[in-house]
Amino acid sequence: DADVTQTPRNRITKTGKRIMLECSQTKGHDRMYWYRQDPGLGLRLIYYSFDVKDINKGEISDGYSVSRQAQAKFSLSLESAIPNQTALYFCATLRGNQETQYFGPGTRLLVL
Amino acid sequence: AQSVAQPEDQVNVAEGNPLTVKCTYSVSGNPYLFWYVQYPNRGLQFLLKYITGDNLVKGSYGFEAEFNKSQTSFHLKKPSALVSDSALYFCAVSEGSTLGRLYFGRGTQLTVWP
Numbered sequence: 085d086a087d088v089t090q091t092p093r094n095r096i097t098k099t100g101k102r103i104m105l106e107c108s109q110t111k112g113h114d115r116m117y118w119y120r121q122d123p124g125l126g127l128r129l130i131y132y133s134f135d136v137k138d139i140n141k142g143e144i145s146d147g148y149s150v151s152r153q154a155q156a157k158f159s160l161s162l163e164s165a166i167p168n169q170t171a172l173y174f175c176a177t178l179r180g181n182q183e184t185q186y187f188g189p190g191t192r193l194l195v196l
Numbered sequence: 197a198q199s200v201a202q203p204e205d206q207v208n209v210a211e212g213n214p215l216t217v218k219c220t221y222s223v224s225g226n227p228y229l230f231w232y233v234q235y236p237n238r239g240l241q242f243l244l245k246y247i248t249g250d251n252l253v254k255g256s257y258g259f260e261a262e263f264n265k266s267q268t269s270f271h272l273k274k275p276s277a278l279v280s281d282s283a284l285y286f287c288a289v290s291e292g293s294t295l296g297r298l299y300f301g302r303g304t305q306l307t308v309w310p
Contacts, residue, residue, distance in 0.1 A: 088239075115296055124205070126286060126300035127240075142297070174239060178296045183228050183247055185298060187240040 087111045088188035090175050096194045097165050105160045105191050107175030115178040116158040117185065118142075118150060120171040127174065133158055134180070165195045198223045200289050202301035209277045210309050217272040217304045219287030228290040229270040230298065231261055235283045243285075246270060257281070277308045 088109045097103050107116065115134050119127040119142075129142030131150040139150060147169060151159045162169055172192050176185040199222045209215045221227055228247050232240040244255025251263045261272045270287060287301040 117296075117298075119300075124302055126200075126302040127288075127298075128300070129297060132297065176240075176298075180296075183290065183296075184230070184242055184245060185296065186242065187232070189239040 088175060088177055088186055090173075090188040090191050092191060093189065094192045096196065098196050099166055101165050103162045103165055103193070105173055105175075105193070107158045107160070107188055109156050109175075109177045109188075111177055111179070111186060112155075113177035113179045113186075114155060115180055116152065117176040117178070118148075118158065118160045119174045119176065120144065120169075121174060121190075122171050130160065130173075162195075167195045169193065170195045198289055198291055198297075198299040200287050200299055200301035202285075202287055202304045204304050205302070206305045206307065208307045208309065211279050212276050215274050215277040215281070215306065215308070217285050217287075217306060219270045219272065219301060220268050221270060221287070221289045222268065223289055223291040225291045227270075229261075229263060230288040230290070231255065231259070231270075231272050232286045232288060233283045234286065234303075240286065243272070279308050279310050282306055282308045 091106045117132040118130040121127045128144050133152045136152050149161045172190050174190050175188040178185045201220045230245045231243040246253050246263045254260045285304050288298045
């Protein structure tokens with residue numbers, strides 16, 4: 085089984101709809117991250133969490149919110165989706181005393 | 197502020213030839229440098245990292261990278277390219293005090309021709 089899983093893998097939604105992307109990990113890492121990937125822009129950080137009680141904004145948090153329900157689960161919500169949120173979204177995890185982040189398979193989101 | 201530049205959007209190389217994917221960085225402190233690879237419809241896979249020590253680091257699938265502090269570069273290299281190396285490559289940097297926040301370059305599409 086994969087260490088970092090994301091659901092759904094693909095999603096099509098309409099402008100104005102609320103949508104949640106979920107991330108789960110079995111690596112036992114304390115830190116979790118949400119990134120979005122746009123062609124030609126690389127990955128940009130949306131939110132990150134060092135533990136269940138610690139949530140921090142990244143570079144592009146506007147229009148997004150997150151919830152860290154447990155150490156192993158980190159959800160990203162779009163309260164009212166808009167077309168420019170169409171992107172590939174990645175979750176990543178990191179053990180606090182190490183350096184390497186490990187990524188999930190990604191969720192491809194299309195907002196019509 | 198931390199930033200990464202990958203000056204080439206695309207790199208094309210013939211199978212068996214050496215390949216280089218370029219990366220330069222800017223950080224305010226000591227850099228932690230990473231290379232990740234993304235295959236079509238897949239997530240990012242960790243290739244290698246430089247934290248400290250020897251400037252030449254070796255990673256997965258025969259890749260290596262050289263840290264050059266004076267040129268603020270961390271170029272990815274492989275002596276003999278394979279068609280299966282064709283993928284999107286990302287360079288990323290983290291600075292110790294930013295606690296694991298990664299800043300990514302825009303990515304370089306590597307195509308290896310048979």
